[in-house]
Amino acid sequence: MKKALKITGITLLIIFFLLVAIPFAFQGQIKDMVKNFINENLNAKVEFSDVSLSFIRSFPQAHVTVDDLVITNYKPFEGETFATAKNIAFTMSVKELFKSTSEDPIVVNSIAIDEALLTLKTDPLGNNNYDITKEKENAQTAVDSSSGFAFDIEDYKISNSAFTFLDEKSNTQVYISELNHSGNGTFSEEKSQLDTQTAATVSMSIDSTQYLNQNTIKLDALIGMNLKDQTYTFMENKGFINQLPLVFSGYFQQLEDGQDIDITFENPESSFKDFLAVIPEAYSKNIDDVETSGDFKVNGIIKGKITETTIPKLDINISSNNASFKYPDLPKRVDNITINTTIKNTTGNSDDTYVDIKKLNFKIDSDSFKSSAQIRNLTENILVNANIDGTLNLANLTKAYPIELDKQLSGILKGKLNTSFDVNAIETNAYQRIKTAGSASISDFIFSSEDIVNPIQINKADMTFNPGHVSLNSFDAKTGTSDFRATGTIKNLLGFLLSDKKLQGNFNVDSNNFVVSDFMIEDESATENSNKTTSDSESLKIPDFLDCTINANAKTVVYDNLTLKDVTGTLLIKDQEAKLNNLTSNLFNGVLALTGRVSTKTDTPVFDLNLGAEDFDISQSFKGLELLQNLAPIAKVLQGKLNTVIKLQGTLNNKFTPNLNTISGDAFAEVFTTNITQNEAILGKLSNALKFIDFNKLDLKALKTKLDFSDGLVSVKPFNLKYEDIDIVVSGTHNFDKSLNYDVVFNVPAKYLGSDVNQLLGKINDAEVNKLTIPVTANITGSYTNPQVQTDLSSGVSNLTKKLVEIQKEKLLNQGKDKINDLLGGLIGSKKETTKDSTVVKSDTTKKADPLKEGVKDLLGGLLKKRKKKKDSTKN
Template sequence: MKKVLKIVGITLLIILALLVAIPFAFQGQIKNMVKNFINQNVNAKVEFSDVSLSFIRSFPQAHITVSDLVITNFKPFEGETLATAKDIAFTMSVKELLKSADDDPIVVNSIKIDEALLTLKTNAFGNTNYDITKASENTSPSADAPNGFAFDIEDYSINNSALTYIDDISKTQMYLTELNHSGNGTFSEEKSQLDTKTTANISMTIDSTQYLNQNAIKLDALIGMNLKEQKYTFMENKGFINQLPLVFDGYIQLIEEGQDIDITFENPESSFKDFLAVVPESYSKNIETVETSGDFKVKGLIRGKVTETTIPTLDINIKSDNASFKYHDLPKSVSNISIDTSIKNETGNVDDTFVDIKTLNFKIDNDVFKSDAVIRNLTKNMLVNANIDGTLNLANITKAYPVDFDKELSGVLKAKLNTSFDMEAIETNAYERIKNAGSVNLSDFVFSSEDLINPLQINAANMTFNNGNVSLNNFDAKTGKSDFNAKGSIKNLLGFLLSDKKLQGNFDLNSNTLVVSDFMAESETAPNTANKTSAPKASLKIPDFLDCTINAKANTVLYDNLTLKNVEGTLAIKDQEADLKNLSSNLFNGVLALTGKISTKTDTPIFDLNIGADGFDIAQSFKSLDLLQSIAPIAKALQGKLNTVIKLQGTLGSDMTPNLNSVSGDAFAELLTTSVNPGEASILNKLNGALNFIDFGKLDLKDLKAKLDFSNGQVNVKPFDLDYKDIKMVVSGSHSFDQTMNYNAVFQVPAKYLGSEVNRLIGKINDNDVNQLTIPVTANITGNYASPQIKTDLTSGVTNLTKQLVEIEKQKLINKGTDKVTDLLGGLLGGTKNQTTTDSTTVKTDSTKTTNTSTVSEGVKDLLGGLLKNKKKKKDSTKN
């Protein structure tokens, strides 16, 4: 007995070893078989990482797995992925693996697909990416092609997969996610039954309109199969759209042109709760606790052929009469609900499908809302004709229905409106095809948007609709600290509400107070945030949805730290750009004029402006405007009026004020009735110390004109003239916005201001030309405005002047005779009329009427030495 058990055990081990080892012998054959099948049947690039064979997983059948399958299209979808699958497993009889190349096709009994992603596309030219099967002379499933496959499936499954369908012609997109489908039956018999189970989430959009959004669907169906006629009949089945139950009857038959369909369906119950069940659960919440009354019925018929040119006719009806519902945890109920809607196609032409909403009425509290609409041409240029008549308190929506909005709704909407349009007319602004008639009134409404930095509180809005135009009769609103009242016209309100079109219009706007930052939006990213430890501040943006012209009048406009009074002008807004035209305002006791553009299209806003100022108070303007302080910091020491024209370009910071280092442009300034306060500027105090013959507090700046240009943080001042009594001055140079400077001031100083020695010399010469003599004195100003550095050439200038005076007089004396020279030198050197001193030697000129050239030279040396010695003593007054 032991021997028998031992033999049996050894035999079992051998069989098990063979079951494990034999697949390795067939591994190459299986791979070649799969590759041959693909090459013979598929017109696409197919890749997989491995093909494995097992005799154990599906014993006694063989189990083949293709791993990491990827199918990539050829032209015209070249490079696009048609399908991927983590695993595709087949089971078949072991004997099928032993067939030679000349034998019948290999018969597959079951298929299991895991984590498949399938994308089906039809482009605008009608090409499909899933038509990848190679043409064959014999397309029968039992074709005697070597190494082919035939399918005698008993069961199949698709697990955790997804399907995408995109049709560019009909503008249809459908997405199935979390798809799980399985079926089992006997496919080898001519007539049999297939038991299927399907669950998935479905989303569907047609021509930019979303009809389904992650709606859960479920179908358990017993399907009768007639393989000879390729006809599949619904026998016992029940499906769900979200939680709405539907039962199906009818069949689908494969024909040469496509499919022949004859299906009816309806909801087996008639509670109005079935209507709420159609709404996605994330919106309808827990409908089990909802109290409902009234009925709800869905009944449909789909009959006809699906071919390249036709679809089945449709007759789907949805009705409810005098229904109501109330969520137990909400204070309001919705009552008097009447729904009568049909989805129809009577011709089989897909373009003739339409939705007829005969009645859609409801009541919340005492507010009754009625509507009807017909929507045609769903798959192309959708046509809409709708009527709205009713009152709706928007705050009651969330009190009666558990819908979540980003912001709480409020306000009362009253509408009596008929509208007729096609979507292409809205998209192309073809106003002649947009027919509107009626009125809409909105009161106490609060509108919030990511395009607005503050909510917009609409106290009252009254609009009259007339074809493609909307007359805004009154618009009284507030946002942030701003109030305004507007009238005007809107060209494409429906385009703005129903699509991504801009809000176009022309408006007259009046305001008591406007704060510019209230009308800006925060961008997602802010510029210049590198290497910062704190969170970046979002930059402000001009709303992208605005395309309008505004003729504005405002009593007060607040911009940054400026308060502008009596503002008037035109503002054209488009593509996140504001074009300012003829904007004027009272500012700094003068008048401001402004034209130019501001753009926030880029991450960093830019501006290009022309600014005119008439009669600005200098002290106020330079105290309030950083830009003016940077352009002319010395102006804070000035009192009086200013006229200026400034052209400038640059970028704006997150608070919409100029980034000074980016600013470039030029300016022309004129000073009127201006006085100087040297105590307000260190530079003037330093100049007073260095040049004691000028009192800078008494400068005459009236009618002063100056030109300058600036870029890259540097201001270049063109030479301009100043006067102080009989002293002429020319000033030029440059400074940077950080107030470092390099200026030259050239003073034409009359000789009489240069000290007593020079004045005595001039008096001795006693010549009119000499009396008018001036010398240029240059003051070089460096450092910064808080701590200026002053250097002058005053000492050298006096020395040069003295040399010139002596030379002039020497030549005059030589011509007139030596006595006069001697008398002059004696007087200049402090002696008596009759003597001069040289090297401690007294020469009496009364007894000697002649002298020689060396005596004159010595006298000149002594004169120059004395003058220079005296000037040296005063040098300290010229030091920094």
């Protein structure tokens, strides 16, 4: 006995090792078999990492696994992935492995697919990415095919997979995720039953209309199969849409030109709780403990053919009468709920499908809401006709239903209106086809959004709806520290509310206090501790949903550190760009005028502005405007009035103020000033270098200058100043970093240049020479707070002294020549007298010398000595 057990154990062990080892011998054959099947049947690029064979996993059948399958399309979807799968497993009889390609096809008994991603796509031209099978001449059914695989499936399974259907021609999108599906049946028999279990999450939209959004679908179905007629009958079936149970019966038959469907369905129960079950659980929460009253019924018939030109006829009804519900954790109850809705198609033409909401009414506390609507032409240009009449306290919505909102709603909404429009009219702004009549109002409403910095509190707003536009009769609101009131017209309110259209309109806006930053948006969400909906770190943006003209009138406008008074003008906002027309304001005891534009379309905002200022108080303006401080830093010491015109462009920082190093432009300025208010470092250095000038007494009346600037460098064109009888010319450059490079040229009369010069002037004693001036240049470098001043005063004085000496010499020479001429003339006259009367000229040695002769002698002697010295000096 022991020997028999030993032999049996050894035999089983040998068999086990054979079952493990033999598949390795067939590994190459299996790979070749899969490759041959792919090459013979698919027109696509197919890749996989490995093909393995096991006799143990599905013993006594063979188990074949294809790992990491990827199928990529050829043209016209070249490069797009059609399908991927982590692995696909087949089971089959072992004998199927020993068939040659010339024998009958290999019969597969089961398939298991894990983590598959499948995309079915139809492009606008009608091409399908799933048309990848090769056409064969004299092709037969898969079971009769002379090569490849045939399927005699008893069970199959798809696990953890996803499916996408995209039809660009009809703008239809279906997304199925978390798909788990399994079935058991015998496909080889003419008549059999298929027992299936399915669970998935489904989203579906047609022509931008969302019909399902992450809805959970479950279906347990027993399906009778007649493979000869290709008819599938639903025998015992119960499905769930979210938590709503549905039972259905009928059949589905495959035809040569499409499918024939005849299905009826209904919810087996009639409690209003079934209505809440239709809503996705993420929104309706746990409905087990919700108190409900009244009924809710869903039933329908889908019957007809699906072909290229027809769809089944539809008759689906949803109704509820005098129902109510209350969540146990919420204080409010929703009462008097009435729903009467049908979805119908009586022709089989898809364009004739319509939704008729005869009643959708409810009441919360004393506020009642009534509505009705008809929606037609669902597959093309949707037509809507709706009526709304009611009052809603918005704060009660979250008190009656578990809605999770980023910001708490509040306010009273009242409305009574009728609207009729088609979607294409909204998209193309065809206002003549948008017919809305009625009125609406809202009060005490607080609105928060990522599109604004601070919540907007609407105290009161009244609107009248007219065909093509909405009249804004009154609008009183505040946000941040700003208040504003408005009237005007809105052209496409429905387009703004129902689609991604911009808010178009013309508005007259009045405000007592308007802070510009309160109306800008930022790029990121707010921090948790901020009452703003956006952060302080990102750059401000002009909202891109605005397309409007604003005629503004504000008593006070705050922009950065500026406070503007009595602001009027027109603002055109479109495509994240604001254009300013004739914007005027009182500022710095003068008048400011602005035209130009500001754009935030790019990551870094840009501006291009013309700024005019009249009668600005110089001291105030240069303290308040950083731009003026950088254009003319020395001007802040002046006291008086300023007129200027500045053209500039550049970028804005995240506080919506200019990046000074990026601006460029030019300016013209005219200054009317009386005195200098403070002793700046530059003036101190100039005073030390030029002590004969009192800079507090500069004549600055009607000072005019031009300058241009770019990349932080300001170039000042020459301009003139005056100090008593000294003319001054200033020119040069400075940077916004306060570095300086200026030349100040003083045309200095000689009398200011020291005692030596004045002594020479006294000796010369000539009025014209006293008017003589020399240019003295003061070069100012360094920085505005630490300037360096260098002058050529000493060299100028030296040159002037030399010039005056030469003038004095020339004058003395001219005087000497005149005296010699006089002396010679006198001598000649005396000689003539001697010849006439010799007694006259007799010398009297006892008399004193003639003073005139002595003067001439001294003069001639002096001149000769000087000439001799000059001659001798030339020898050296």
